[in-house]
Amino acid sequence: MSVTSSPAGPGRRPRGAGQGWAGPAFVAGYTILLVAFGVLPIGYAVYFAFTDAGGTFTGFANFVGTAQDFRFLDAVGHVAVYLLFWLVSLVVFVVALALLLHRLASGPVSRTLRFLYYIPGALAGAASVLVWLFMLDPTVSPVRSLLSGMGFDTFGQVIAPGNLAVLFTIIAFWTGAGGWIVVMYGALNNIPQDVLEAARIDGAGAWKTAWHVQIPMLRKWIVYMVILAFAGGVQLFVEPQLLSLASVGVAGRDYSLNQLTYDFAFQMNNINGAAAVSVELLVVSASVAGFFVARSGFFDAD
Amino acid sequence: MTKRRSVLLAACAATMAMTVAACGGSAPEKTTKDGFAQAAQTDGTVTVWVDATRVAAAKQYQELHPEAKLDIVTYDGDANGSNYLQTKVQLFNRTGKGWPDVVFSSQNNEVTWAVDAGFAAPLDKGLIPAATLGGFAKGANDVCTVNGTVHCLRNDLSQAVLWYNAPLMKQFGYTVPKTWEEYQKLGEKVAAEHPGYLVGDAGDSFSPEIYLWASKCGANHITGPKSVEVNTTGENCTKMANLMDGLIKNKSMSISGVFSTEFAKNEADKVLLMPGPAWFGGAVFKDTLKTASKTIAVAPIPQWQGETSPATGNVGGGTWLLSQHSTNLKAATDFLTWVTTDNAYQGEKSPGFPAYAPAAENWLKAQGTAGYFVGDLGALKEGSSQVWPGWGSGQFSQEAIWAATVKPGLTQGQTIASLLPAWQDAIVKHAQSFGYKVNS
Secondary structure, rough: OOOOOOOOOOOOOOOOOOOOOOOHHHHHHHHOOOHHHHHHHHHHHHHOOEOOOOOOOOOOHHHHHHOOOOOOHHHHHHHHHHHHHHHHHHHHHHHHHHHHHOOOOOOOOHHHHHHHHHHHHHHOOHHHHHHHHHOOOOOOOOOHHHHOOOOOOOOOOOOOHHHHHHHHHHHHHHHHHHHHHHHHHHHHOOHHHHHHHHHOOOOOOOHHHHHHHHHHHHHHHHHHHHHHHHHHHHOOOHHHHHHHHHOOOOOOOOOHHHHHOOOOOOOOOOOHHHHHHHHHHHHHHHHHHHHHHHOOOOOOOO | HHOOOOOOOOHHHHHHHHHHHHHOOOOOOOOOOOOOOEEEOOOOEEEEOOHHHHHHHHHHHHHHHOOEEEEEEOOOOHHHHHOHHHHHHHHHHHHHHOOOEEEOOOOOOOHHHOOOOOEEOOOOOOOOOOHHHHHOOOOOOHHHHEOOEEEEOOEOOOEEEEEEEHHHOOOHOOOOEEHHHHHHHHHHHHHHOOOOOOOOEEEOHHHHHHHOOOOOOOOEEEEEOOOEEOOOOHHHHHHHHHHHHHHOOOOOEOOOOOOOOOHHHHHHHHHHHHEEOOOOHHHHHHHHHOOOOEEEEEOOOOOOOOOOOOOEEEEOOOOOOOOOOOHHHHHHHHHHHHHHHHHHHOOOOOOOOOOOOHHHHHHHHHHHHOOOOOOOOHHHHHHHHHEEEOOOOHHHHHHHHHHHHHHHHHOOOOOOHHHHHHHHHHHHHHHHHHHOOEOO
């Protein structure tokens, strides 16, 4: 349900005669699908958020009611901590690994690494979480000695409430970061060779080139990644939900806001409250996206 | 801006109205009969939702009734409180179609929402004869009864008993404890004389229902459709918590959970005693732990010394629900009656202790003939009418609350006794969030 816009801006060439139809035609299919499966459901959710089960307008009652639920603030805290871990690790490691990959460019090592980075991203979300459930259970884990070296002898110790934000970050990084590394690598390849060569002639080493040339030129891609990762992270659901099922409830089924939304809707029969929380998530994601887009000059033409 | 927003809202509302109308179609005529408004009846296919274990029951019915048009759908049976059925029914309620005719659920609290959602049909207003309903064990259908009306039929009972390894007990020279005091002493003895062997397991989300319920701990007294009494710090609770803490400390009681990989791998052959529900015999010992035949015997659950009335807990036990929306109530009711009462399934094939008393008699005989257990299973029959009525089935999940509140603390070395106030607090909050009035 992310509402970020495509990074593809309008073409650089001024639109000539006869090209007037091409742009709209290209985006028509996308626009129709966006309206059908994005805008209309959002409108539906907004309608639900401001009404009760009988369809009567209730103002902000659903927002107030759900915010007063005893699990709400805990869930906000959990998601906030997770987002901090996830976004920081994503930006730092994805950029670092992409730069490393770029340094090793054009050898067989690079191709192998690109393939390896990409594999986890090719697994469906739920499947990769299941792989992790297997990895995290010391009884069956292939990295059992590593876990027991860290003092974990049982699955219960691994999934202790204090460890969850780190665990979800590791799982999300493993499943999501590979694709971004490949994207960043592509973006690095787009930096003209003469720019890098100029830097080298000026005496810049690998570190200085990365810090003063490559990373600034990756800025828009990093912003794009942060916006999408933030929108995805706010909606944390699959990881805690599966972990909760696997641990028979120890991990809690109300860890994240999205899980709480699910509980409101399908356990407590409060679809309107669920819609209210969903709308809050949408507003937060859209605001953050707007902030980053405005501050980064995301849509500025080069 | 405000105007634009209201136009947007109106547009959304109109879209929604059209969507609902399109999905729902025109409302068919309904006739009030058997205590509810029934859909127009046809002789169409009966859709039956069952969990993997109950597929055999539905297939057996189909074999015995080749003329019945049955569509058997497997789902998770709401195991571990997945709420799959509730989720789907709410969606079906919105779209106006899709409901299954008969559903098996492994959860005892299914009717607490299914009646409100207009899904579960009343069964004692004409659909199921009073004589059939009267055949169920005393209290078996309490979990199915809302405001005096029966809305589901119990599949099996899950009274807790004391399972034990008979040859090992004999080898160690121990006698089966009759009281919790004897049980505690035995646990201490086992820890000293045979370290590694277990007298119980407290690692499951349903552990409170095995131990604390049997101790008459007042954690979950449902006093009305939306009211509950919660007191987890009374003496009945603390003395059992202390007993468990002592045995957990000396490691004669595990905190792994009988279905965990750790338990299956490290402790499967270390079970000397194990308080647990009726279904432990088949589901845990025979199928999960692969305990050899002629090893496991069953005794009544211990009682505190001086207790006048025996009490045991009730750990699950499935229920069968019939949909109010069924368009073939005759066939659906026939299946429901067969699957809950007929000897062909309940009396002979059912993995759990049948809730229907005549089938239970047959089941006990069949278990004796099968020869897996040592001695008779009379303790199960005794226990079936000794479930302490001070615990009920509320809409909130006691298992989920225990799992999220007490179990992490236990894993980190905290005692159950020290976690009782936190447990109470969590129960109260969850109950209130479901609209329960809580007395504590």
